[in-house]
Amino acid sequence: MISIDIEKKLKSYKGQHILQIKQQFAAGSITKIYGPSGAGKTTLLKTIAGFTEPERGKIIVNDVVWFDTESKINLPPQKRMAGFVFQDYALFPNMTVKQHLEYATTDTEWINRLLAIGKLGPFATHKPEYLSGGQQQRLAILRALAIKPKLLLMDEPFSALDPESKSALINELKTVFEELKTTVLIVTHNPQELDGLTKMEMNIS
Amino acid sequence: MDLTPIYLTLKLAAITTLLLLVIGLPVAWWLSRGRSFFKIALEAIITMPLVLPPSVLGFYLLLAFSPLHGIGLWLQKTFDVQFVFSFKGLVLASIIYSMPFMIGPIKSALQQLPASLSQASYSLGKSRWQTFVKVLLPNIKPSLLTAVVLTFAHTLGEFGVVLMIGGNIPGVTRVASIAVYDSVEQMDYHTANVYSLILFAITFVLVIAVFIFNKYQLKSPLE
Incomplete structure (x- = not known):
């Protein structure tokens, strides 16, 4: 169970507004998060992962307090270890596909399985600059999964994939999520694209 | 032909560059993260040698490390170390003088x-140190190389600071740039020319090597 109750100031060209989120997610559930640009979808994910702090509130994940302004608890991202798929991928330019996964985990069996899921086996020794946009995006997803996260935060994770590889990947991911019992939050502009994965949704406006 | 000044210059530049790399990397990393008044002030102080006449810097270092009073006296008494008119003093002065050349390029590269x-990297459970070594540093290699070579070359070219704090002691503090000046003073243009040519050749090769390396080999992977 993941419980979030936060308030965070957002600055945009329209001025300041306050992002207020009070929501609970069942353990192992998959939720798509949608809403207009600038509403704070990415900020919500970054706040949960610990990259940025809310002004006030509480984040509790599987009975562990990650953040609480009242008791001044703020776990660093390293202790939260939420899998994170960045909108800009944030791949490491100096590492090959395989090195990305080896940086995250030492479990070679798991690495090989991930490479198969992302269909990146033939490109294991390639660096990101020699991958297509879709391959880069798949690598970003695999890297986040490499740590077998209990909570996975995905920011527009399928935007660069063609419909065919998207549905193939989503099918594979479904199995992995179930196996790992991962709770997943997916930010998307296009909620319909995830219909095969989940019906649960959350609107931020 | 006495080549000691050239040897001293190269030794000074090598030691300065090495020490500055050790000092510069963590400072540049710290400066690249966020903004505060203290950071801005520190950055300004680090940048001062770029615009200050070297003789001014040398003058204050001379005062500060004079063994007659203050820090200089304390260092002399406690550690038996004297910075004025010694090679150690040259290294210390060079570190301060060349610091902006090491920290500047590394800091901007990290910021970019x-x-x-x-x-x-943090979300994968990696510490700041692991992230710095495995992710940040490898991706700023071209700037790192530029910083190292510029620091080295800039130290080769020092004159004012070195003269003020080190004087002109043969075999101890008479580096090539000072030997050139000294030779000209004594109307020995031939010797001045040899030292000058050697300095010119070394710095030219260094600078051109950086340009070639950055252009063809180590183009920033983020470009």
Whole structure:
């Protein structure tokens, strides 16, 4: 169970507004998060992962307090270890596909399985600059999964994939999520694209 | 032909560059993260040698480390170390004088890396140190190389600071740039020319090597 109750100031060209989120997610559930640009979808994910702090509130994940302004608890991202798929991928330019996964985990069996899921086996020794946009995006997803996260935060994770590889990947991911019992939050502009994965949704406006 | 000044110059530049790399990397990393008045003030102080006449810097270092009073006296008494008119003093002065050349390029390169790169590494459970060594440093190699070579070359070219704090002691503090000046003073243009040519050749090769290396081999992977 993941419980979030936060308030965070957002600055945009329209001025300041306050992002207020009070929501609970069942353990192992998959939720798509949608809403207009600038509403704070990415900020919500970054706040949960610990990259940025809310002004006030509480984040509790599987009975562990990650953040609480009242008791001044703020776990660093390293202790939260939420899998994170960045909108800009944030791949490491100096590492090959395989090195990305080896940086995250030492479990070679798991690495090989991930490479198969992302269909990146033939490109294991390639660096990101020699991958297509879709391959880069798949690598970003695999890297986040490499740590077998209990909570996975995905920011527009399928935007660069063609419909065919998207549905193939989503099918594979479904199995992995179930196996790992991962709770997943997916930010998307296009909620319909995830219909095969989940019906649960959350609107931020 | 006495080549000691050339040897001294190269030794000074090598030691300065090495020490500055050790000092500069953590400072540049710290300066690249966020903004505060203290950071801005520190950065200004580090940058001062770029615009200050070297003789001014040398003058204050001379005063500060004079063994007659203050820090200089304390260092002399406690550690038996004297910075004025010694090779150690040259190293210390060079470190301060060349610091902006080491820290500047590394700091801007680190700032230009997207924040998500570090965040991705943190989310995988990696410490700041691991992230710095495995993710940040390898992705700023061209700037790192530029910083190292510029620092080295700039130290080769020192004159004012070195003269003020080190004087002109043969075999101890008479580096090539001072030997050139000294030779000209004594109307020995031939010797001045030899030292000058050697300095010119070394710095030219260094600078051109950086340009070639950065252009063809180590183009920033983020470009």
